[in-house]
Amino acid sequence: MSAKTGLDALDLAQKRVLMRVDFNVPQDEHGAITDDTRIRAALPTIQEVLKKGGKPILMTHLGRPKGVDEKLRLDPVAKRLSELLGAPVTKLQDSTGPEVEKAAAAATGVVMLENVRFNKGETKGDVELAKSYAKLGDVFVNDAFGTSHRDESSVSGVARLLPSVAGRLLEKEIAAFARVLEKPERPFLAILGGAKVSDKLLVIDNLLAKVDVLIIGGGMAYTFLKAQGHAIGKSLCEDDRLDTCKAALAKAKELGVEILLPIDHVVADEFKNDARSKNSPLDIPGGWMALDIGPKTRKLFTDKIAGAKTVMWNGPMGVFEMESFRQGTASVGRAVADCEGYTVVGGGDSVAAIELLGLASKIKHISTGGGASLELLEGKALPGIVSLSIP
Ligand code: AMP
Numbered sequence: 001m002s003a004k005t006g007l008d009a010l011d012l013a014q015k016r017v018l019m020r021v022d023f024n025v026p027q028d029e030h031g032a033i034t035d036d037t038r039i040r041a042a043l044p045t046i047q048e049v050l051k052k053g054g055k056p057i058l059m060t061h062l063g064r065p066k067g068v069d070e071k072l073r074l075d076p077v078a079k080r081l082s083e084l085l086g087a088p089v090t091k092l093q094d095s096t097g098p099e100v101e102k103a104a105a106a107a108t109g110v111v112m113l114e115n116v117r118f119n120k121g122e123t124k125g126d127v128e129l130a131k132s133y134a135k136l137g138d139v140f141v142n143d144a145f146g147t148s149h150r151d152e153s154s155v156s157g158v159a160r161l162l163p164s165v166a167g168r169l170l171e172k173e174i175a176a177f178a179r180v181l182e183k184p185e186r187p188f189l190a191i192l193g194g195a196k197v198s199d200k201l202l203v204i205d206n207l208l209a210k211v212d213v214l215i216i217g218g219g220m221a222y223t224f225l226k227a228q229g230h231a232i233g234k235s236l237c238e239d240d241r242l243d244t245c246k247a248a249l250a251k252a253k254e255l256g257v258e259i260l261l262p263i264d265h266v267v268a269d270e271f272k273n274d275a276r277s278k279n280s281p282l283d284i285p286g287g288w289m290a291l292d293i294g295p296k297t298r299k300l301f302t303d304k305i306a307g308a309k310t311v312m313w314n315g316p317m318g319v320f321e322m323e324s325f326r327q328g329t330a331s332v333g334r335a336v337a338d339c340e341g342y343t344v345v346g347g348g349d350s351v352a353a354i355e356l357l358g359l360a361s362k363i364k365h366i367s368t369g370g371g372a373s374l375e376l377l378e379g380k381a382l383p384g385i386v387s388l389s390i391p
Contacts (some may be wrong), residue, residue: 005332006165007045009390010139012054017105018137019045020154022144023060023077024370031071033080038146041368042058043084045143045167046110050087056110056230057136059095059154060144061117061201067069079111081296095119096132104136113356116154123152128139130157143167146369148384156387169368175209176365180344185309186212191301191332193218194315194349197241199374203314204248206379213258213308215301217317217328219292222260224249225282231268233284260304264294266318266325273322292318293328314377316349318355329353335363348374 003009020041026034027136033039033322037143047057058081063072094100095113104111113136116122121129130153134140140162142148147155158164166174173265192200197220207214216224219236226232227245252259266286268275279294294300305311313336317328330353336343337359346367347355354360367373375382380382385391 008172012052015054015138017049017054018057019141021060021142050220053234059113059116062115065117086201125151129153133158134161141167145170145173147376148382149372153384156383158385165390187308189213189308189314191215193317195219197223202378214262221302231283232289235290262293262297264296265290266292273324292325298331305335311343313345314347320353333357
């Protein structure tokens with residue numbers, strides 16, 4: 001029998017369970033929460049801790065405050081959590097110190113500390129700060145996948161000081177990426193898009209050793225096309241990366257990885273939704289910029305996706321925020337949703353596109369962390385995961 005891991009490895013009864021969650025939710029100008037997905041995502045772990053007799057003491061960051069910022073206090077977040085749990089949540093006005101220790105010990109039910117980024121040293125991983133968090137708990141649970149790529153006091157710092165495990169959300173993310181990156185069913189196809197090739201070079205390098213097919217679309221495709229000698233008009237291009245793109249194409253050939261790039265495009269004369277636009281062949285006429293993949297490319301990409309057994313998608317195929325240039329991303333999104341293989345979508349923009357299309361329920365795993373998922377795809381170990389004492 002295998003050793004117990006995660007929450008199953010700890011006796012939580014009567015324990016103060018210090019838990020890092022990622023409740024960095026979007027808010028409107030009045031502070032109202034506009035999307036509570038991140039709060040909902042942590043509910044299973046919180047409910048399990050409660051059921052096992054533990055006392056959850058939650059900590060999270062919200063926004064990027066420099067010191068205390070009244071607008072970024074967690075009261076609206078605690079209120080929403082309380083509504084979703086159907087139970088009271090005691091929100092404290094600070095996150096460290098004797099008063100907080102006393103108040104956390106005295107409270108019944110769920111406790112929420114104040115925004116950890118009000119503390120100097122939090123984002124630098126200050127060890128003394130981590131020690132003051134550690135005084136609040138008997139054990140530590142990390143359920144904040146979205147911040148697990150950060151070596152911060154409330155993420156990896158405190159994990160090194162207490163018996164620590166992954167929560168259910170983090171566990172699910174780790175399992176999904178392991179399934180894709182360690183033992184993918186083949187053919188394994190990855191789709192990369194988005195604006196900048198420079199942001200994804202490490203991902204490309206790592207994925208080339210693992211995938212059978214790599215689809216590259218979006219703004220980043222045009223540096224590749226220029227590297228192949230094609231005309232790209234005034235499309236997005238990073239000229240200082242042309243050699244790196246050539247090297248990636250050569251590596252793919254050597255490894256027998258099929259790389260698919262756009263073979264036609266939707267081009268516009270300006271970067272705006274109501275710009276003049278038309279379909280363009282592979283070589284783009286001067287004065288025009290590609291803002292989406294064209295119809296032949298949509299067919300090429302979606303046919304390939306249909307035959308894959310594992311699909312990993314990160315990054316849109318065009319400027320999907322503008323309705324005129326959304327079709328490529330929508331077609332790819334639908335093809336991923338219809339694919340019968342194991343499908344994972346990560347990265348803020350592709351997740352937003354999937355949600356916009358109402359396809360979320362048809363994707364096998366939607367990652368809750370943009371930066372964290374990219375670092376996993378780069379082959380990096382995440383501090384918030386490797387710091388856990390019981391993996
Ligand atoms: P990233 O943050 O690198 O994942 O890039 C996402 C952004 O890339 C989105 O805001 C898209 O609008 C943008 N994008 C995708 N395709 C293109 C393109 N062909 N030209 C310019 N921007 C693009």
